[in-house]
Amino acid sequence: MTQLSPPRRRRALGCGIAATVVALVGIMPTVIVFVLATTSDPNYGWLLFITLPIAVLFGAVAVVLGIIGIVFARAEPGGYGWPIFGVVLGALQLLPAAVFLTGV
Known part of the structure; x- marks a missing residue:
């Protein structure tokens, strides 16, 4: 009888997908507020201070x-x-804070 191969660990895949999902959840409110401020009413722009x-x-x-x-x-x-995509999306979210803190 042949032995079954042990199950493959997918920790990297899980962490990569989790990083991508967390980054997308962080991006979505800002995108929604930006779209609302540019199309519907410019007074929605103050919500960017929250998002x-x-x-x-x-x-x-x-x-x-x-x-x-x-x-x-x-x-x-x-x-x-997936992990690299999550890191790139997360780094893109950190750019506004870096620009604000450095004064560029």
Whole structure:
């Protein structure tokens, strides 16, 4: 009787998908407010003061999850796609805070 191969661990895939989902959840309120402010009423723009800190928080969490996913991807066979995508989306969310803090 042949033995079954052990199940593959998918920690990197799970962390990468989690990082991408967290980053998208952080981006969506800002996108919604931006669309409302440009199309419907410019008075919705003040909501960016609420959504941008939330986006920065979610972006930082996504970067951490993505880096953990990259570390797991090094240890097991699989792809780097989802963790890297999560890190990139998280880093894009951190750009407004970096621009604000550096004064560029």
